[in-house]
Amino acid sequence: MKDEVLAKTQYDEFRSFLEEACGIVLGENKHYLVTSRLNRLTQEFSFQSISAMLDTLKLGTNKVLKERIIDAMTTNETSWFRDNYPYEILRHELLPTMAKRKLGALRIWSAACSTGQEAYSISMTISEYQIANPGALPGFIEIVGTDISPTVLKIARDGIYDEINVMRGLSQERRERYFTHENGKWTLRPAIKNLARFADLNLLSSYGLLGRFDIIFCRNVLIYFSTDSKTDILNRMAKVLNPGGILILGGSESPTGYSPYFEMIRFPQGVIYKLKEGS
């Protein structure tokens, strides 16, 4: 089948669908990329044309199609200890503070966790801190990873990575300490895996079932969203943070101008955000 070019009106309609469904705003310059991804899905789902597929999408009855289309439009790029500084701050600043506060529990949310590297890097950092400071952290520790994409969540839940993925950001020492290795597959050991659990969650939907958190990692996803979605997400994240709670965003993201509930904290390693008192 010959690839079909998406008409401008169809592209604009598709952009509105995607923004409403998951918050992602597609620029004008993504027309070609979107068309080629939609052509692939047209073949995968055996539609006659992109138009036929988008007509079915509009009916709202094919949940699998909607999920796959959102999946194909999202960027799942991630790596172990991405940017390093959030994990340095966690180890040297946040965990010691949490330890001093003698909390009954420590809960961390990895929002938009992709294939799990962020959640498991947090888990490794906590495990290393516990070995160096036995008994300092609460007995109950939980990391909750969420994402809109069932495909990435399956990889996160399985905790099995290939050679290429396990190399991105992990030292040889950590690879050997935290994984078993067989036939090119690296499987996370239970001690690291069991600190984290994963759930399906669209950041535009309610956070009511998640409970409250001491720290939220929401990295490298807000950049794709509109001003209104950023504001809405950040304000609702403030509501699920415990007093003194911490928000860690991607290097090019900030709540400034979107949400009044956070203050910036500068460490030599980088910048994080703290829930303002009384928020």
Ligand SMILES: C[S@@+](CC[C@H](N)C(=O)[O-])C[C@H]1O[C@@H](n2cnc3c(N)ncnc32)[C@H](O)[C@@H]1O
């Ligand atoms: C670039 S990855 C970031 C992964 C990780 N936080 C990091 O910094 O390495 C962005 C993730 O956001 C997810 N995502 C996009 N829109 C979302 C939404 N509306 N709700 C939840 N997750 C979303 C994508 O599926 C993708 O896995």
